[in-house]
Amino acid sequence: MLAANLLNEVPALHFGIQQLFAPRDECISEPAIPHDFLRPSQWRELGVEMAGKGINAAYICAALSLNRFELDALVREAGVSLNRAPLPQNTTNHSWCFGDLARLTRQWLAGSPIKNIASSLGRTVRSVKSKRAALGLPPRLLASWKEADANYLATEWSRGTPIRHIAAALKRTVRSVSSKRRRMSLPALPGAIPTDPSIVLTWEQASRLTPDERCGRRWMVKDSPSQLVIGFKKNRGARKSPMVTAWTQEMENELAYRHFANQAPSAIAEAFLLSERTIVSRSSWLHLPRRRKKELRADYDPTIAPIRIAELDYIQRECLGKTGFFFWTPRRNGRRISRRHKQSQIMRSAV
Structure with missing residues (x-):
């Protein structure tokens, strides 16, 4: 009775008694090492x-x-x-x-x-x-390509599947899939992606290219009612990353309407073929209102945006400090000067 109570109340003792009466082969076997500890x-x-x-x-x-x-x-x-x-003795938070x-x-x-x-x-x-x-920890090395993954890439590429979908299915980056496609000498789908940079690509054609390959190219936004066209500059930015061309009023209006239609930032980024960080940053400059996560959706319904704008009583207003820049604000007691102008160098030097 006392032994049973000890076994129930003290799990460590139970483990020790089991080891004591365990077979000799099990006692001398090496203990299991968790996967997150080094040998x-x-x-x-x-x-x-x-x-x-x-x-x-x-x-x-x-x-x-x-x-x-x-x-x-x-x-x-x-x-x-x-x-x-x-x-060093100087420590921070x-x-x-x-x-x-x-x-x-x-x-x-x-x-x-x-x-x-x-x-x-x-x-x-x-x-x-x-x-x-x-x-000095060792960098992550990409896992070698398996034969099944290479066959899947060849099959889906011949069917015209966008490279982003292939990368998502293989759990790899777009750059990794594109490099493997070139090493396998797979055709670049002649006729599907024009090589002339002056030709505007469709969203399906542009989605097959990596961000580096889209430098200097223009493409159409996915499911855009106005058939909006955007593109990357030919020259890279300071961080050697592709840079979007200057944001036009049409691009900002498209982004704002998708925001008011409760489309998720990741879905907007996929439609624009831009990074999610770029979309969130531009939405902040435009003073777009916050949204609940449970209301976000992947698809875009243009009819929802005017209804939401009316419900929130928002209007588009031109900044008094920066001519030609329009942002969104409540109709009553709304802003007159945008956050972008307040943080500009002109305002900093005036203080």
């Missing part, structure tokens, strides 16, 4: 590699959960010098603590998606990438 041989190699890159000893110990004696023994055996410089370094290392080596890592640590994806490089 001894792996963290030893990684610790020596990080020390060889000049990473501070305190950061190595925090990232790999080592003590100084273990790290000293490793580098002494490998013949690598250890960086023992004192850590955004400084990385040792616990976050350990969690970042464990999740990164376990193969967790970088977005999940950033969400669990409460940081941005760019911050996680930067700290990963600073710690």
Whole structure:
């Protein structure tokens, strides 16, 4: 009776008794190592590699959960010098603590998606990438292409499936699929995508191209009642990324009507073939109202936009400080000067 109560109330004791009476073969077997922890041989190699890159000893110990004696023994055996410089004393609210370094290392080596890592640590994806490089952790290598994936790519490409849909089905980036298509010497669908940059592409044709391949090209917006045409500049921006041509009044009106029609930002970005970040940023400049997530939809119904505008009592008004720039504001007690003009260099110099 007493033994039964102990087993029920103390799970650790139950586990120990089971191990005590377990067969000998099970007792001497190696314990299972969770997938998110490194094996001894792996963290030893990684610790020596990080020390060889000049990473501070305190950061190595925090990232790999080592003590100084273990790290000293490793580098002494490998013949690598250890960086023992004192850590900077000026810390901020955004400084990385040792616990976050350990969690970042464990999740990164376990193969967790970088977005999940950033969400669990409460940081941005760019911050996680930067700290990963600073710690000297090995970069993520793309998985090799399987024969079934290559056959799927060849089949769907011959059917004219957009490259974005193929990439989503294979769980790869558009650039990866496009590179594999060129290595497989698959035809670029002659006749479907004109090579003349002066020709306006359809949305289906433009969606088969990567953002880099769309530089200097123009295409039609998906499901646009006015058949809106947008494009990328021929030259890249400061970050070597494609840049959209100057936003016209027609482009902003199309974006605003899709916003009032409760179309999701990701769906708007897919229709424009732009990044979701660009769509959200431009919506902020236009002072478009916030929406509930449960009301967002993937399709676009142009008839909803006028109804929503009337319900919210919004109007389009020209900025008094920036001629030619129109933004959306409530009819009563609305803004007269846009946020864009308030943050411009003209207003900063006037203060």
